[in-house]
Amino acid sequence: MSEGIRILVVDDEETICELCVRTLRRYGYQVHYATSSVQALEMLHQETYDLLLLDVRMPHIDGLELMRRVRQFAPDIAIVVMTGYASVEAAIEAVKQGASDFLPKPFQLDHLRLAVSGALAKRALVREQARSEALMHLVQASEKLAVLLDPHELIHTALQAAMAETQAMRGSIMLYHPREEMLSLTAGVGLPEEVPMGVSYHAEDSVAGRVCRAGEPFLVEDVRQDPRLRDCSLPRMDRYRSPSFLSIPLRSGDRVLGVLNLSEKAGGVPFQASDLEVAGLLGNQLAIALEKARLFQEIEESYRRLQEVDRLKSEFLNIAAHELRTPLSIILGYAMMLRDQVEGALREQVMAILESATLLTRLVDDMTNLRYLGAGQMSLTSHRIQLPGLLREAAERFRQEVESKEQLLSYDIPEDLPPVRGDYEKISLIVNNLLSNATKFTPARGSIRIWARPEEEEVLVAVEDTGPGIPEEEQDRIFEPFYQVEDSLRREHGGMGLGLSIARELVRLHHGRIWVDSQVGQGSTFYFTLPRADRQEA
Incomplete structure (x- = not known):
């Protein structure tokens, strides 16, 4: 002892x-x-x-x-x-x-x-x-630092707390710029008038620079007698009542963000090891808070950029959909008229035009729907709907396309399915998008099956295919707008990656659920649910 x-x-x-x-x-x-x-x-x-x-x-x-x-x-x-x-x-x-x-x-x-x-x-x-009181004050200061996100406010708050806890009459915080090996004076209290805020110093010939490079604190009882300071430039300590000072590195992991400097302890006494401990703890808290504030600012800036990208995307979709819709309507009209008037090879060419124009029309519709959904402007007209007729009608719309690709389309839809409540057109669009996705990726002589069954509170609908399947790590992302599992697949099969995203948002609007079960090489099954009307009305 x-x-x-x-x-x-x-x-x-x-x-x-x-x-x-x-x-x-x-x-x-x-x-x-x-x-x-x-x-x-x-x-x-x-x-x-x-x-x-x-x-x-x-x-x-x-x-x-x-x-x-x-x-x-x-x-x-x-x-x-x-x-x-x-x-x-x-x-x-x-x-x-x-x-x-x-x-x-x-x-x-x-x-x-x-x-x-x-x-x-x-x-x-x-x-x-005294240490307990200092730690209590330190906890209070740390709690205050933890909720601040403005670097300027963080630095000034930490400096005031450090000076109060160590009874320092003068203090400063300098931020370190490692590329230039410069220290910039960011905050100061009690400094001479001729020292302006923002002034930069070369780190190589200063005590603060030494602290930055070593990453270790510096406690000096008397600068005039300390042999460690013979090769460092020092402030004119004769203007201070006490020649003692502290320099604390602001460390975040392996990085030193800057230095906390304290001098002229009240009463003219030198700083003690207890002052070093308290200032060091505050310096660590400040470094953590500064790093958090930096990350927050980066996230904010990224969010602003993403918002701008999203705004430009929406603007592009709006313009593209508007500008394409009129010429596509004309092309579709003439193609449908010619289809009934020509035969032979010419008819095949007209059918190719009609098929391409129909595909483009779907893309325009997808862009329009995505814009409305993203802006929260998609409204539902809710009715009591019998699903068997809606599902068979949707399946038959793809009959010609399926047969042209030599695919097999079947459905298993009980006639006694309980009714659901929702928007007929929007539910049809959900099914259309799932069937469109299935026909794109199912190979020739592959099969597509649509089925449905009642659940306790919902009706479950599924669209199965024998396509290439989806890797497990991609399954959570396929419902994102414009997401492509494989660029080569998307280019081979066409589309912009909007159909599944639109289907998901429409299912959510109906208070249902949508998900996928898939294994690579064995195909995929897309499920969605809709609330039963008889349960809501009971």
């Missing part, structure tokens, strides 16, 4: 000093002594001590004055006062000024041990209480 504890004994009677040193060293303390206050001050400036054991009555600088001076640069050192009976009042005054205890001379050696251990325990308790 006493290992590493450093004690300085100060008494103008060397025999008292030697007695205290021998006694306390037996308990594992590291003990030194000084026979004057001047010598003690020199030793305290050169080394760090945990406890000061001093006599009140000393020449030149008495114990009370020595206490006052020591407190200026070592505020948390424990102090035990030794005094003769004639100066008890002075000892009591010393306790009032912060001494932990006093020992009247002559004293028993056990009393010396108890006074020292008690003073150290009190110091440890005070430190722990």
Whole structure:
């Protein structure tokens, strides 16, 4: 417990000093002594001590004055006062000024041990209480940082919190730009007027730059005496009351985002290890918050770009659908008229024109439907619908196309299917899109089957095919607009990848469900459900 504890004994009677040193060293303390206050001050400036054991009555600088001076640069050192009976009042005054205890001379050696251990325990308790308070404030500051997403506000809030917790009178945050190896001053409090915000410094010749490169914090008690700073450019510390400062790297993973600098601790005392701990924790929280804010801004920017792409896409679909619809209507009209007036090879050419124009018309319809669905402008006209007739009618519309591709189309639709409630045209479009998808990907002599069955609250409809199947990792994405499982397949079979997306949105509008069950090489089955009208009306 006493290992590493450093004690300085100060008494103008060397025999008292030697007695205290021998006694306390037996308990594992590291003990030194000084026979004057001047010598003690020199030793305290050169080394760090945990406890000061001093006599009140000393020449030149008495114990009370020595206490006052020591407190200026070592505020948390424990102090035990030794005094003769004639100066008890002075000892009591010393306790009032912060001494932990006093020992009247002559004293028993056990009393010396108890006074020292008690003073150290009190110091440890005070430190722990201060640390607990600092951590509580740190938690509050971290909670505040966690909800901020503006980098400017984050930086200023963190700087204010760090200065408050370490009692720093001056502080700054510099962001690091590794490509240019530059540090830019982003926030500052208490800095000289001639230091403008935004000014950049070369990282190579500064303490902050060294902190960035090493990724380690820097605690300096006195810049004028620290040998680590001989080759670094330093601010003019003579303008500050305290030559002590802290530099903390703002680390996010392996990256250093910048540096938190703190200087001129209140009271002119140097920064302590506890200040380094608190500032380091705040620096870590700031780095995490800055990284989160950066990611949030990137997401926001990506979202804005996607919104613009979506707007341009919708605008293109609108223009394309509008501009194509009129000429396609004319082509379809003339092709249908010619179909009934020509025979032989010419009729085959007319049928090719009619088939292509019909395909283009479907694409235009898909683009129009997608635009309305995306804008939330698709409305339903809800009726009580008998599905058997609707499903057979949809299947028969594909009969000619299926036969021309040498495919087999069948359906299994019970006549006693319960009715559903929905929009007749929109449900027909769902089935058409699923059948269109099946006919595109089913090979010659393959089969397509449409069937339906009642469920407890819904009616289930399925479209089966013996096409190439869909890889499992693609099945969640095939209902996305314009998504293509394989570009080569899409180019081979045509289409823009809109039919399944439109079917999904229309099913959702009907409060139903849609999904696919597929295995590569074994075909696919697309299912969708519609709510039963008899359950809704019950």
